[in-house]
Amino acid sequence: MIQVPTAPWTGSLSKEMVEAWNDVGAVRFTGFASPEEVARLRAALDDLGERWLAEGRRTVHGIPLKIGQRGDGRRFVQRFAFTSLFSPAFQEFVRSGRFEPVRRLMGEDFRVAEDEKDGVVVNHYRNELGSRYKALGWHTDGLRDLFYLRLPGPMINVGFYLDDSPIAKGALRILPGSHRQGFASMAFGKCYFVDHRPDANEVVVEAQAGDLTLHDGRLWHRVAEATVFGDASTRRTLYVPVIDGPVNRKHEGSPTPLYHRLQWVTG
Ligand SMILES: O=C(O)CCC(=O)C(=O)O
Numbered sequence: 001m002i003q004v005p006t007a008p009w010t011g012s013l014s015k016e017m018v019e020a021w022n023d024v025g026a027v028r029f030t031g032f033a034s035p036e037e038v039a040r041l042r043a044a045l046d047d048l049g050e051r052w053l054a055e056g057r058r059t060v061h062g063i064p065l066k067i068g069q070r071g072d073g074r075r076f077v078q079r080f081a082f083t084s085l086f087s088p089a090f091q092e093f094v095r096s097g098r099f100e101p102v103r104r105l106m107g108e109d110f111r112v113a114e115d116e117k118d119g120v121v122v123n124h125y126r127n128e129l130g131s132r133y134k135a136l137g138w139h140t141d142g143l144r145d146l147f148y149l150r151l152p153g154p155m156i157n158v159g160f161y162l163d164d165s166p167i168a169k170g171a172l173r174i175l176p177g178s179h180r181q182g183f184a185s186m187a188f189g190k191c192y193f194v195d196h197r198p199d200a201n202e203v204v205v206e207a208q209a210g211d212l213t214l215h216d217g218r219l220w221h222r223v224a225e226a227t228v229f230g231d232a233s234t235r236r237t238l239y240v241p242v243i244d245g246p247v248n249r250k251h252e253g254s255p256t257p258l259y260h261r262l263q264w265v266t267g
């Protein structure tokens with residue numbers, strides 16, 4: 001299967017990778033963080049998940065948590081929102097100057113939206129009975145704007161991998177170039193979150209722990225279900241939204257957005 005354009009992380013973006021980004025709408029950089037940093041973030045994620053479960057937390061700033069159960073009966077958080085506002089390790093990571101070249105890729109006015117949209121999201125996929133997050137159907141990340149009948153503006157969804165993500169774990173699949181589509185194909189091109197069918201034109205984004213990926217928020221993408229099970233299927237990805245436009249901060253007590261209720265019925 002065709003792989004997304006990939007290069008080692010050098011601290012800046014080469015002309016070739018910027019061109020690939022504009023053309024495909026997604027790119028991958030290997031070796032963005034060291035194994036030690038990955039280990040520190042994994043441990044911080046475990047701590048935060050246990051804290052939220054002990055508190056009986058169901059939402060974070062209006063965004064529902066996904067909670068599943070492992071084969072051994074332990075409950076665990078499978079989708080975290082606003083992670084960097086609750087975990088110093090994640091905050092330090094996303095505020096480290098390393099993200100600057102990525103932020104500037106879209107323009108000087110863009111910002112890392114730690115307290116907007118869903119903030120820094122961490123997904124934790126596992127393929128086993130009791131898991132509530134095994135795959136994610138076709139979608140773009142601009143659904144909220146589409147709900148208001150607006151064509152979503154540019155947004156980079158900056159992904160960071162806490163686990164290796166070979167194709168056996170399902171992996172991210174994208175439709176190259178689909179970020180350049182108009183309103184109609186973005187709204188109706190596929191059936192949001194319900195459609196899990198492979199597309200003849202999809203390209204896989206395989207990655208290793210410590211890699212960084214960028215995808216345009218207007219790009220059609222999905223995560224396929226793993227063909228392996230249990231621990232072998234663990235796939236933790238972090239997403240940092242980089243956006244511009246009016247600031248819309250979320251806080252404790254923010255209502256659950258309508259598009260999230262839809263996502264929760266289907267996702
Ligand atoms: O886990 C991934 O790689 C993609 C997740 C995603 O598309 C999302 O959370 O919107």
Ligand SMILES: [Fe+2]
Pocket residue numbers: 139140141221
């Ligand atoms: Fe997405």
